[in-house]
Amino acid sequence: MPVPPPVLHPPFNTVRLSHITYTVTDLATSRAFWVDTLGLQISAETDTALHLRAMEERNHHSIILQQGVEPRAGALAFKLYEDADLDRAADWFSAQGQGTTFTDDPLTGRTLHTTDPHGVPLDFYARMTRLPSIHQNYALYHGVKPLRIDHFNLFSPDVDGSIDFWTQMGFRTTEYTEDAETGKCWAAWMHRKGGVHDIAFTNGIGPRLHHTAFWVPTPLNIIDLLDLMSTTGYRDNIERGPGRHGISNAFFLYIRDPDGHRIEIYCSDYQTVDPDHEPIHWDLKDPSRQTLWGAPAPRSWFEEGTLFEGLAPREPALKAQPIVAP
Known part of the structure; x- marks a missing residue:
């Protein structure tokens, strides 16, 4: 579609x-x-x-x-x-x-x-x-040096339906993944602020929250965070990455907080402010779609998410399967 x-x-x-x-x-x-x-x-x-x-x-x-x-x-x-x-x-x-x-x-x-x-x-x-600005108070910078919240990503039981509704709200699609066998969308990235996305939808048991992402200055900040987590008791909280997405071109890392909430640390995507910006199409079976380079996503990345308070998720209608790491 x-x-x-x-x-x-x-x-x-x-x-x-x-x-x-x-x-x-x-x-x-x-x-x-x-x-x-x-x-x-x-x-x-x-x-x-x-x-x-x-x-x-x-x-x-x-x-x-x-x-x-x-x-x-x-x-x-x-x-x-x-x-x-x-x-x-x-x-x-x-x-x-x-x-x-x-x-x-x-x-x-x-x-x-x-x-x-x-x-x-x-x-x-x-x-x-x-609150007062603190972005030039460099003594406060530590950890991964997060600059700003960047996007939400959700599991949706009907990605096409989500795209349609959020498009009517004024959100614009920048990239999308299509299942060639059915012609249905498996995932979509939609924005308001002029980046690749403020919100994204991934086919899966949902609705559930897949992750919240924070923008950081450079890939080196992500490497520094990996060094810090691996030596301070958080090695097992590193779920996926680092790597670079095909979709969004972002340098990424996915981690889990102590309760399992997933966080993406993210940089290097691109500008999408032009009103005639055309969405980029990806085929679900294209291996560079999710990972331009780096290890494929683990099964947990496709199956685990955070429940919304008081909301029971349901199975998706689309049963197409992406590439999953062994």
Whole structure:
């Protein structure tokens, strides 16, 4: 299936992805990983929650770690252009048959809560509490030196359906993987902010969160993180990489936090701001699609993900199989 054409004048204006909440089972253990090892900065800390941001982020947080019983993912949050877009978004989601509610959040103000057709929880806001810039405070840089949150990747039980819905929201497809036997999309990468993606969808049992990614300055930062993790008790948390994706051209590393939440460390993709930017087609059986160079992805990378709170995943309709490492 060819991907639908972009909607250049969507019903509401999404700027970019913003943040996500992870439920973790031991906040102190998670703090040691996300802060002391990865290098995210603490914006706020209580006995039950941590708000974290990366070095270039002025918004209060991009990650919330919330103490809980089982590892889960909360809503995917997106920043809208202006307050009026919240009402436009609410009207549009209601017209699609998706329920909507508003709350007044102390950090994001008036916030819209809704879901996509697969039940993925979504939050939208226009203004978050801002913090002073720290990107030139080089004494704070440590770990992998994360600069900013880059994207979410989800398992979807119907990638074509996800592409269609998110295209109507104004997200534009940059690259996609097609199963030649069925003509269906196996994966897609979609953006708002002018990179390869703010959100991606991969065929699989879902909806589940596959990973959240952070942008880092150079591949050497990833090598430094590997040295650090392998000598500080986190060797087994390294799942895949380093390597370079065919899709996105990104230099990547996939790691797992102490609760199994997957994080991609990511750099070197490309600009996609032109409105007539044409999506790149990949065949599912092309070995350079997932890995231009480096070891193929392990089975865990295709099968394991984080459940969304209160949402039961389902089997995908498409049963096509990519290349999996032995």
